[in-house]
Amino acid sequence: MQYPRKSYRIYFILLLIISCTGERSTNSKNNDSAAHNRTRYFYETVKATEDTREKIIYLDSALASIKNSRDTLLPLLLDYKIFYHNSLKEYDTSFFYVDSLISLSGAHRDTANLAKAFYRKARIYNYLGEQEEVFSNSFESRRYYLAAGDSSQAGRRTLEMALAQISGGDYLGSQETATEALSLLEQEKDSVYFSSVHNIIAQVYHERELYNDAVPEYRNALRFAPSLSDSLSILNNLALVYRDNKDFDKAIATWDEILGKADSKTKILRYEDNRAFTRWLKDSTQDVETELLDVLRLRQELDEEIGLQASYSHLLKYYLDKNEALSRKYSEELLKLTRKHKNAGMELTALQNLIPISPLPQTRSYFQRYIHLSDSLQMASINAKNFFAKIRFDEERKxxxxxxxxxxxxxxxxxxxxxxxxxxxxxxxxxxxxxxxxxxxxxxxxxxxxxxxxxxxxxxxxxxxxxxxxxxxxxxxxxxxxxxxxxxxxxxxxxxxxxxxxxxxxxxxxIETGENYITYLKAALTNITPRDSRLIISGETKVNWSRLQEEKKIVIYRVLQELLVNMKKHSGAKLVAVSFAENNKFVEINYSDNGRGLNWKRARKGSGLQNVENRLSSLNGKIEFESREGKGFRVKILIPS
Incomplete structure (x- = not known):
């Protein structure tokens, strides 16, 4: 398988470079907006165009106009590219774009688009008939859909895994996977897929010759069949189960029923061929030769080679005991056709019939081919089973x-x-x-x-x-x-x-520190005040003295005493005012007199005012002095309450 042209590779590298771009300026963002509008224009043109080639041209233009790898249209455009290249059977190109979508979605941790990308890749491999790759990529897609919480899509991918397994000959594995799909699908939303799942399970039972188990599964498939055409195909499969279980009457009656409802010439020929062959199986004396040959002729006219394989298979068995030459003729026709379509199972049927009725040299060649093909099919089946099981095992171990x-x-x-x-x-x-x-x-x-x-x-x-x-x-x-x-x-x-x-x-x-403290304090301060000076005390009733600690009452008394003694010795004041106030945190005392004042720096060195500061500091109190010589003396005292 060859991969895309060099220009595609360059485009992919550009996408990766875009994905690593950091923050841009405002001008760059404006450019991105304009580019997004151009991309949107091309995208709308794609939807309005009928011709697939023209669609692809506009998609290329849309991709070329994208400047930001986080543009929401980019994954959608890549998905369209995959779809339309698939429709033209350009699978190499489809692979390139699906890998681009996987890389882009992985870089952006976009689980939903990763799931879709692996689904698209599985579809490409399905077109190519590579069932192991179909299973592997469907498995990856299912894993991402489960991570995204989309049980319905995960169930559909599980169904595709089961179909890949049944195509690869892993019938038991297919049945297990199909049963798992039932647990993921939603009955109302996925009724079409329910029909397919039950049909797969029935086919597995049929292949394993568990006919009585196959019948109810086909009945379940019929319940969910979305169309008449699907119902007829399921009924045909059901009739084949009846035939292989030697319930010929039910098989013939089923074909009689659906022949009147068949909606295409191909299906009519299939049902008539199956019915005629079953009538012969029921009674080998019945003359069904004309019916079988008429179906063969009409299939040849329609060039319906898949149906021709069934006709040749039925005729070689019909003529086996009647006309050896015709049996060999139809066996050889079947052999050529199965080799052309690489249908190994039907080729074995042709070889099995040719070996006993062919000349010795040909018999040896047919026998060697039969052994080789049988061994190859068996080995392929074993390898397929191992491959599918390994993927599951590796994932489960992971x-x-x-x-x-x-x-x-x-x-x-x-x-x-x-x-x-x-x-x-x-x-x-x-x-x-x-x-x-x-x-x-x-x-x-x-x-x-x-x-x-x-x-x-x-x-x-x-x-x-x-x-x-x-x-x-x-x-x-x-x-x-x-x-x-x-x-x-x-x-x-x-x-x-x-x-x-x-x-x-x-x-x-x-000092009296009990209930009569304030009375004692006022009397004591009055006694200290000189007779020729006037003392005014205010606000004493605003303080809750009962909750004040004894030590604080002592300090208040001693401080005021010290201030008055200092005034008496040095100030010569004629008027002294002491006011009290209380807030939530402090008892505030303001002292002022109209005396001579003092030089604070010199006065502070004396023992009197130094004692005041020491006493207050022992209670974490504060004192602020305001005094100038000849301008009186003021003090503000704060004591924690």
Whole structure:
């Protein structure tokens, strides 16, 4: 078999180059659109044209206009090319285009067009009579149709596989494949194919001489027969079963029935020939010679060589015991015709008849040919069976390997998923542990801060008590004992020291943090404020003091105390304002006075304001200072609520 001309090869290479093209610019896409319109024009012209050659010319123009291998018309145009070249029996060209369609569809992972392409290839091999290739390509087509989920088309391809097997002599394999086709076909949609499947199964039973099994299958084939012509062919096959089962009356009655309905001269001759021969088989004394010869003459006039083989076969048997010369004559005619049409089965029939009635030299030649042909047919049948079985076996093994590989992949995926799950769980556990540890550290730090604040407060209270109970009393006693003898300035100085000691004691005394906290806070702040200064407190009722922790209340008190003491010592302010507010996250305190203000950089180095910052930082609080010398002093304090 020769393949297409060089231009076709170049075109195929161009298709492959097109299929590898990547993304293009907007201008290229516009060109593709214009090319698609030209292709569509040629495609519509093909459909409107009657002459096959003209169709092919327009198809070539359409293919040449395609610029993008993903053009949806490309597979359709290739399919048309295959069909029309087949109709002209240009099978070499058809092979080229079907291979192009397979390559294109494979590159684009187009399962539907791959299935169609292998079906077309099987049809080409069917025209050439290569049944093994028909089976192989139909098998591939079925595989892709199943992958595409098209059970109906898969069933049709399975039917074609069965037909290829029966043509190759694999009757048992054909029956198995035909039965498989029944499970894939849809009864309403594929009734025509149901008829063919049952007809194949019946033929297999007939070939195996299982006549009683063949009859109901032919009856089933009749149920689904799509036309009168098909029904008549099935009834003819049924009559042959009756004849071979020696039920001659049923066979003759069936031919009598269908002869009145036959729709062509060829079929009428077939039915008449079969009926006459069956009447002779039933009763060899019946004179059917005229009928058999009339059918032969009419077949010769029609040049109907397939029918002539049946006539020669019947006549050589009819004359075998009546006229040896005529029997040999029709045997030789059958031999020539079967060799011409390569009908090995009928050639064996002719040789089998010629061997006992031919001269010795010819007998030896016929016998050698008979042995050779018989062995060849047997070997061909065995090879065909092995070939068909091998294709099935290889495919089943491939599917098993695929299933096994998929199972392995699933196991690996599951194992990988387990590993990912274990890793995720481990990560979550580690994260939870880290969060728990972080929370524990945070909790311990906060507790430490609270305890530190409480401890500082206790220390301050203890110092305050010592100062009040010991130092202040000692100073008071000294001052009292010296009052009568010491100069007045000394006594006044001692009194000032005593008052300062008492103030320090008060400043560091215990703080009320319970329900009366705000009352205590206001009173304490008022006491700290100098008598010639005015203190305004606002917004204290807007804060939910009951939910504020004890440590925070202490810090608020100490910070405000520090600010007022600082004001008293350095500011000389006459007006002091303290406001409270609360949002979801913070207690906000704003302090301001109209004093002299201060240089913040210098003031920050002192212990007073530094204490304020330290106390707030222990609670993660924030403080913002705003002060300039001679412009007053403002502070914004934020404490987490």
């Amino acid at each position: 599917q098993e390997e695929i299933i096994s590989l998929e199972a392995e992949n699933r196991i690996q995926d599951l194992e990988a998923q387990r590993m990912r799950t274990r890793t995720l769980i481990g990560s979550l556990i580690a994260l939870l542990l880290l969060l728990a540890l972080s929370f524990l550290i945070y909790y311990l730090r906060q507790r430490f801060k609270r305890e530190k604040i409480r401890e500082v407060h206790k220390t301050e209270s203890r110092i305050s008590k010592v100062i009040h109970d010991e130092l202040a009393n000692d100073i008071f006693n000294v001052m009292s004992s010296l009052e009568a003898v010491a100069p007045a300035p000394v006594v006044d100085q001692l009194e000032k020291i005593y008052l300062r000691t008492r103030d320090i004691s008060r400043e560091n005394s215990d």
